[in-house]
Amino acid sequence: MSQISATPPLAANAAGAEVADTDLVKSAQGGDARAFDQLVTRYRGKVFGMCQHLVQNEQDAWDLAQEAFIKAWRALPTFKQDSGFYTWLYRIAHNCSYDWLRKKRIQGDGEFDETWQNQVAAGAETTPRGALRPDQALRNRELGERIRRAIAQLSPEHRAVVLLREVEGLSYEEIAEVTESQTGTVMSRLFYARKKLQELLQDTHNAHESD
Amino acid sequence: MNPTDPQNSITRWTDGVMSVPERAAFEAELQSNPQLRAEVEAAKRLGPLLRDHVTLEAAVPHGDFFNSQVQERITELQRAELRAKPTPWTLAALSWLTRRWWAVTAVTAAVVAGLVTWRSLGGEDGSQVLGFYAPNTEIHASSYHDNGANAAVLMLDGLPAIPDDHPISGLSADRTVNEPEMATTTLYDAKGGVLLAMAADSAGTPQALKQ
Numbered sequence A: 001m002s003q004i005s006a007t008p009p010l011a012a013n014a015a016g017a018e019v020a021d022t023d024l025v026k027s028a029q030g031g032d033a034r035a036f037d038q039l040v041t042r043y044r045g046k047v048f049g050m051c052q053h054l055v056q057n058e059q060d061a062w063d064l065a066q067e068a069f070i071k072a073w074r075a076l077p078t079f080k081q082d083s084g085f086y087t088w089l090y091r092i093a094h095n096c097s098y099d100w101l102r103k104k105r106i107q108g109d110g111e112f113d114e115t116w117q118n119q120v121a122a123g124a125e126t127t128p129r130g131a132l133r134p135d136q137a138l139r140n141r142e143l144g145e146r147i148r149r150a151i152a153q154l155s156p157e158h159r160a161v162v163l164l165r166e167v168e169g170l171s172y173e174e175i176a177e178v179t180e181s182q183t184g185t186v187m188s189r190l191f192y193a194r195k196k197l198q199e200l201l202q203d204t205h206n207a208h209e210s211d
Numbered sequence B: 001m002n003p004t005d006p007q008n009s010i011t012r013w014t015d016g017v018m019s020v021p022e023r024a025a026f027e028a029e030l031q032s033n034p035q036l037r038a039e040v041e042a043a044k045r046l047g048p049l050l051r052d053h054v055t056l057e058a059a060v061p062h063g064d065f066f067n068s069q070v071q072e073r074i075t076e077l078q079r080a081e082l083r084a085k086p087t088p089w090t091l092a093a094l095s096w097l098t099r100r101w102w103a104v105t106a107v108t109a110a111v112v113a114g115l116v117t118w119r120s121l122g123g124e125d126g127s128q129v130l131g132f133y134a135p136n137t138e139i140h141a142s143s144y145h146d147n148g149a150n151a152a153v154l155m156l157d158g159l160p161a162i163p164d165d166h167p168i169s170g171l172s173a174d175r176t177v178n179e180p181e182m183a184t185t186t187l188y189d190a191k192g193g194v195l196l197a198m199a200a201d202s203a204g205t206p207q208a209l210k211q
Helices: A021-029 A033-055 A058-078 A085-107 A114-124 A134-153 A156-167 A172-179 A183-200 A202-210 B006-014 B020-032 B034-053 B063-084 B088-092 B100-111
Strands: B115-120 B127-133 B140-146 B151-157 B175-179 B184-188 B194-200 B206-210
Touching (some): A021 A033, A021 A085, A085 A156, A156 B034, A172 A183, A183 A202, A183 B006, A183 B034
Antiparallel strands (some): B194 B206
16 A cells, blocks of 8 residues: 655754754664754644644643653653654654543533634634735635634544644554554544535535635 | 445545555446545545645744753753662662671661661761661661671661672761751761762652762
């Protein structure tokens, strides 16, 4: 089965050459906190973004992303690099977020942070491609908001797989690793997540087609 | 995972991960099934729509502070690991327990990794035990001065019998100096060399600082 994999980014070292994740991970495994700091800089946005999508709250996502990196640091000696660092890190962040969500469910605290939704809708994630006319930009922003609200209506399980697949381009196997599930489960969740999003965005679909 | 499951087929076709024969067979089916065709095409349109408007990456508020917090916590972890790790010099510092008539209590002290703060009162008539610490709270520690041995004997009740061939280590301190401002106690040998410097942490647990 051919799969699409996200390519981890590279950072520049002092000589201007790119430093691969694997090299930074090796240094960090040797106790080099500065190498780990580079990994934090490289992935903090993605880890924070994933936590935010899952818990729907900026402050909690910030704390959870912190927690994920600390857990990653502690678990680094056991990381064998047989999977990508980013996949492994996503898994940790995913678990942190899920543990948090479970606790919230147990506590019966289902508050939804509208502030975050509004902040995001203001443009943080909607990146117009090229210069758009004001009316197009406005429509684009509204569309982005609708899409994110639709995603927020999915269960965390469905939300995670559809974002990891459609947005991050992870393979089924990588998503299964991140979410600690079987590839069959990943495919099933993808199917239902897409179906639900299609329902929620039916008219949007048609509008996007005509653009 | 059952690749022939209709749901899985839709998902795998949408993601472009079917083999060539599989794809050909599925697309032949699509020709004869307009409803299925409409469903897979809708699923296919969803990906670009999501990618155009959503990203998993988000700008981390106060990114530098985020990194510094991670680094700070890592430093704390490293300090805690260093404190917890038994070092050769902390074991050597217990060499004063090697006298034969101390066998049971000395070995016991080594086994429980207890630290005993004591000071010589000068002259040959003894020493004074200032305090005990044993990580195992089931061990009851006490002491008395043995005139025959001219030494303070530590009694650690609650431990099983120690084999005779168990290696024993300890130290023989000539004098101690307490520094109230630094909350440290330093043990010196007869030549004025530092055998051990100790301090108590916020929980009152003794910590060996240096040899």
